[in-house]
Amino acid sequence: xxxxxxxxxxxxxxxxxxxxxxxxxxxxxxxxxxxxxxxxxxxxxxxxxxxxxxxxxxxxxxxxxxxxxxxxxxxxxxxxxxxxxxxxxxxxxxxxxxxxxxxxxxxxxxxxxxxxxxxxxxxxxxxxxxxxxxxxxxxxxxxxxxxxxxxxxxxxxxxxxxxxxxxxxxxxxxxxxxxxxxxxxxxxxxxxxxxxxxxxxxxxxxxxxxxxxxxxxxxxxxxxxxxxxxxxxxxxxxxxxxxxxxxxxxxxxxxxxxxxxxxxxxxxxxxxxxx
Numbered sequence: 001x002x003x004x005x006x007x008x009x010x011x012x013x014x015x016x017x018x019x020x021x022x023x024x025x026x027x028x029x030x031x032x033x034x035x036x037x038x039x040x041x042x043x044x045x046x047x048x049x050x051x052x053x054x055x056x057x058x059x060x061x062x063x064x065x066x067x068x069x070x071x072x073x074x075x076x077x078x079x080x081x082x083x084x085x086x087x088x089x090x091x092x093x094x095x096x097x098x099x100x101x102x103x104x105x106x107x108x109x110x111x112x113x114x115x116x117x118x119x120x121x122x123x124x125x126x127x128x129x130x131x132x133x134x135x136x137x138x139x140x141x142x143x144x145x146x147x148x149x150x151x152x153x154x155x156x157x158x159x160x161x162x163x164x165x166x167x168x169x170x171x172x173x174x175x176x177x178x179x180x181x182x183x184x185x186x187x188x189x190x191x192x193x194x195x196x197x198x199x200x201x202x203x204x205x206x207x208x209x210x211x212x213x214x215x216x217x218x219x220x221x222x223x224x225x226x227x228x229x230x231x232x233x234x235x236x237x238x239x240x241x242x243x244x245x246x247x248x249x250x251x252x253x254x255x256x257x258x259x260x261x262x263x264x265x266x267x268x269x270x271x272x273x274x275x
Contacts, residue, residue, distance in 0.1 A: 126154070
């Protein structure tokens with residue numbers, strides 16, 4: 001009877017190995033068969049069935065590899081180990097590079113053209129206002145052809161010279177003196193009034209005079225006679241304006257902001273230039 005039980009254990013082990021071998025090479029003797037063999041070995045006397053037990057142990061040791069977890073037992077554990085720890089930040093909180101919105105406005109797509117056109121339109125409107133003031137205040141009678149030539153010339157000066165120069169100048173100021181603190185804003189404003197203003201006044205006087213048909217000698221004489229007074233008046237008006245412009249207006253809108261304020265200043269400058 002005991003020999004039959006040992007024979008049943010051996011047959012069960014062989015059948016289990018044969019069934020599992022085509023699917024999983026690492027499959028081992030089932031725990032139930034191993035437990036059955038252990039219980040039979042414990043109940044049997046050591047003297048009577050020692051050869052049979054020895055042969056069974058030899059077969060098991062030769063055919064069955066060490067007890068390992070089956071694939072369906074290992075997969076859930078591997079999945080659990082792959083999960084992030086409980087205190088890991090959620091995916092939504094991870095650092096994600098910001099995606100820039102596509103440029104939609106005209107100034108974003110064509111910044112230089114927008115700034116140049118704004119100054120050209122401002123100069124043309126300012127000269128029109130100056131001509132109207134001269135006609136009303138002083139009774140100036142100017143032929144229509146000369147009025148158109150004067151307005152177009154100043155518009156071209158603003159569009160082709162002042163606008164691009166101001167755009168490049170403001171970009172340079174921001175690189176030379178970056179920052180939003182009061183010291184940086186004050187430094188940019190001082191540099192603007194000390195360098196840009198006299199140069200721009202001289203350019204406006206010269207180009208507008210050349211566009212109207214005057215020579216270089218006339219341009220130099222106008223600069224020598226009117227530059228210092230115009231510069232002084234400009235600092236009194238533009239220093240607080242530029243302080244606001246440099247401190248509170250975004251860089252891409254500074255030329256536009258100056259163009260809006262320039263309407264009144266350019267009208268005055270046109271009156272002075274043609275006085």
